[in-house]
Amino acid sequence: xxxxxxxxxxxxxxxxxxxxxxxxxxxxxxxxxxxxxxxxxxxxxxxxxxxxxxxxxxxxxxxxxxxxxxxxxxxxxxxxxxxxxxxxxxxxxxxxxxxxxxxxxxxxxxxxxxxxxxxxxxxxxxxxxxxxxxxxxxxxxxxxxxxxxxxxxxxxxxxxx
Numbered sequence: 001x002x003x004x005x006x007x008x009x010x011x012x013x014x015x016x017x018x019x020x021x022x023x024x025x026x027x028x029x030x031x032x033x034x035x036x037x038x039x040x041x042x043x044x045x046x047x048x049x050x051x052x053x054x055x056x057x058x059x060x061x062x063x064x065x066x067x068x069x070x071x072x073x074x075x076x077x078x079x080x081x082x083x084x085x086x087x088x089x090x091x092x093x094x095x096x097x098x099x100x101x102x103x104x105x106x107x108x109x110x111x112x113x114x115x116x117x118x119x120x121x122x123x124x125x126x127x128x129x130x131x132x133x134x135x136x137x138x139x140x141x142x143x144x145x146x147x148x149x150x151x152x153x154x155x156x157x158x159x160x161x
Contacts (some may be wrong), residue, residue, distance in 0.1 A: 006100060006101055006160070007075065007076045007077055007078065007100060008072060008073075008075055008076075008078055008079075008080060008099055008100030008101070009026065009030075009032070009078070009079045009080065009100055009101045009102075009103060009160070010072075010080050010082055010096040010099075010100055010101070010102045010103065011023045011026075011079065011080065011081045011082060011103050011105060012082050012084075012086070012087050012093075012096075012102060012103065012104050012105065012142075012143055012146055013084065013104055013105035013106070013107065013143065014084050014107070014109075014112055014132065014135060014136055014139070015084045015112070015116075015135075016107075016112035016113075016115050016116045017084075017105040017106075017107040017112060017151070018105050018107060018115075018151065019036075019081040019082065019105055020036055020081050022105060022151075022153055022156075023036070023079045023080075023081040024079075025153050026079050026153060026156060026157070027078075027079040029153065029157060030077070030079070030157075030160075031077070032077045032078055032079050033075070033077060033078045033079070034078070034079050034081070035072070035075065035078055035079070035080050035081070036080075036081045037065070037068060037069060037072075037080060037081060037082045037083055037086060038081075038083045040068050041061075041064055041065060041068050041083075044064070044068060045064065049061070049083075052064070062085075062089045062090075065083060065085075065086055065089070066089065066090050066092065069082070069086060069092060069095075069096075070095075072099070073099055080100075082096075084135070084139065085139070087102075087139070087142040087143060087145070087146075088138075088139055088142045093142050093145045093146075094145070097145065097146075097147065101147055101148065101160060102145070102146040102147050102148065103146055103147070103148040103149075103150065103156055103159075104143040104144065104146035104148070104149045104150075105150070105151050106143070106149050106150065106151055107151045109132045109133055109136060112132060113132065148160070
């Protein structure tokens with residue numbers, strides 16, 4: 001079973017990799033709380049993330065994201081779904097590795113594109129194949145620093161075990 005001192009599990013991966021969906025399932029299986037970092041940022045700012053980017057720019061957003069991430073140190077027994085870029089700025093990835101378990105949801109670009117084009121994600125902006133491949137190339141070095149690399153709930157539970 002999960003080690004008593006493991007209070008936080010950080011989920012990382014590209015947009016559409018299943019951080020929110022699998023995160024909720026993982027939290028349920030462990031009897032943990034679930035927090036979506038992007039949703040917490042939106043509540044904090046009382047604005048949607050695209051509006052924050054548009055009005056204040058990416059630098060402001062990344063500073064804000066860092067602040068909200070650092071506040072997760074106060075969470076206990078919580079699965080935290082991070083924004084796709086969260087591990088790529090400041091020393092966020094190294095910090096998360098010291099504060100809990102980090103899990104890279106390693107899902108192929110083809111699978112992500114299939115998910116994003118499905119009926120349930122019609123309201124999400126679709127990422128083009130080439131931009132998603134480029135995003136993966138840019139971020140993979142950060143994601144690979146995660147302690148666990150999987151895309152299966154069962155494998156993650158076993159690895160945390």
